[in-house]
Amino acid sequence: MPEQSVSGARFYGDLASWWPLISPPEDYEEEAAFAARLLGAASIPVHDVLELGSGGGHNAVHLKARFAMTLVDLSAEMLAVSRELNPECDHHQGDMRTVRLGRGFDAVFVHDAVMYMTSEIKLAQAIATAFVHCRPGGVAVLVPDCTTESFEPYTDHGGGDDADGRGVRYLEWAWDPDPHDTWAVAELAFVLRDADHTVRVVHEQHRWGLFGRSVWLGLLEEAGFEARVVIEETTEDRRPRELFVGHRPLVPSPAVIDGRGTRATKTVADLGPRTAVPSGVVLPSEMVSRMRDEESPRDHSPGSACRVAIVGSATAAVRRSRPASSSFR
Ligand SMILES: C[S@@+](CC[C@H](N)C(=O)[O-])C[C@H]1O[C@@H](n2cnc3c(N)ncnc32)[C@H](O)[C@@H]1O
Numbered sequence: 001m002p003e004q005s006v007s008g009a010r011f012y013g014d015l016a017s018w019w020p021l022i023s024p025p026e027d028y029e030e031e032a033a034f035a036a037r038l039l040g041a042a043s044i045p046v047h048d049v050l051e052l053g054s055g056g057g058h059n060a061v062h063l064k065a066r067f068a069m070t071l072v073d074l075s076a077e078m079l080a081v082s083r084e085l086n087p088e089c090d091h092h093q094g095d096m097r098t099v100r101l102g103r104g105f106d107a108v109f110v111h112d113a114v115m116y117m118t119s120e121i122k123l124a125q126a127i128a129t130a131f132v133h134c135r136p137g138g139v140a141v142l143v144p145d146c147t148t149e150s151f152e153p154y155t156d157h158g159g160g161d162d163a164d165g166r167g168v169r170y171l172e173w174a175w176d177p178d179p180h181d182t183w184a185v186a187e188l189a190f191v192l193r194d195a196d197h198t199v200r201v202v203h204e205q206h207r208w209g210l211f212g213r214s215v216w217l218g219l220l221e222e223a224g225f226e227a228r229v230v231i232e233e234t235t236e237d238r239r240p241r242e243l244f245v246g247h248r249p250l251v252p253s254p255a256v257i258d259g260r261g262t263r264a265t266k267t268v269a270d271l272g273p274r275t276a277v278p279s280g281v282v283l284p285s286e287m288v289s290r291m292r293d294e295e296s297p298r299d300h301s302p303g304s305a306c307r308v309a310i311v312g313s314a315t316a317a318v319r320r321s322r323p324a325s326s327s328f329r
Contacts, residue, residue, distance in 0.1 A: 185208070
């Protein structure tokens with residue numbers, strides 16, 4: 001049996017040292033700069049930023065120029081990779097659904113690791129973690145690779161070599177076996193060449209959560225955030241991502257009854273006039289009953305006329321050809 005990391009994926013476990021060759025830090029520069037703009041747009045000054053699911057620290061290596069970064073990941077091996085790159089950042093091992101650091105941050109960032117939330121209850125737990133660590137007036141920025149609306153099956157390939165003679169090439173093939181549930185699969189085949197020219201092949205399947213915009217916004221509002229969608233600006237040749245931004249109000253809504261952001265009396269009116277009501281999902285009891293710990297049937301409610309803030313558009317410049325949804329930059 002191959003050794004498994006705590007997150008169940010060898011690529012975040014015993015093979016984590018290959019991560020910089022699979023998804024190099026420099027590929028994150030533009031995306032991190034865009035995220036930094038949103039993180040910095042809180043209604044309080046933003047200095048301390050928490051990243052949940054920080055992986056090899058490839059966003060943090062850019063974000064740390066502007067913010068004091070605290071990094072949380074499930075995998076000790078990925079944290080070790082990140083510590084090499086970001087020795088000045090604070091690292092903690094933890095699950096984004098349950099970790100509680102006992103302190104607040106001006107902003108919380110959750111990048112592609114949020115794709116590992118494959119049911120609404122898991123996503124709600126991760127959002128609750130973001131909320132409890134976010135100071136009043138702070139902001140949370142969550143960046144799934146795709147939503148139900150934007151997911152398309154794709155294939156992708158990539159990889160690189162290091163100065164010591166190690167190299168990786170990978171093939172990524174993603175599709176959605178059942179459009180009625182909340183996850184898709186990616187088959188990942190990696191060919192790894194060691195410095196002594198030994199070559200091995202590793203295959204693993206990853207499951208990625210897929211949720212509609214209305215679900216994202218509903219869960220953020222449910223946690224206590226004021227939620228909106230921002231369309232990414234990118235020069236990469238791919239569909240821009242949708243970033244989900246939650247502002248934690250300076251003064252909590254009377255409906256927020258405890259520090260976990262649980263709402264007791266949320267009604268349709270709480271969502272305000274800017275939000276189209278996703279049919280059948282807004283009242284909390286209905287929302288809770290739809291959540292199941294197992295990957296759940298997908299919400300097909302026509303709630304996508306939600307808070308979409310277009311802050312920019314994709315430009316024509318092509319840096320690199322990419323499918324819309326690839327997890328690896
Ligand atoms: C694609 S990598 C993230 C790469 C990251 N964006 C970077 O800058 O290097 C996904 C990461 O999510 C982490 N992860 C998966 N499930 C998690 C969870 N429940 N809590 C925290 N981290 C998780 C994995 O350990 C892995 O490091």
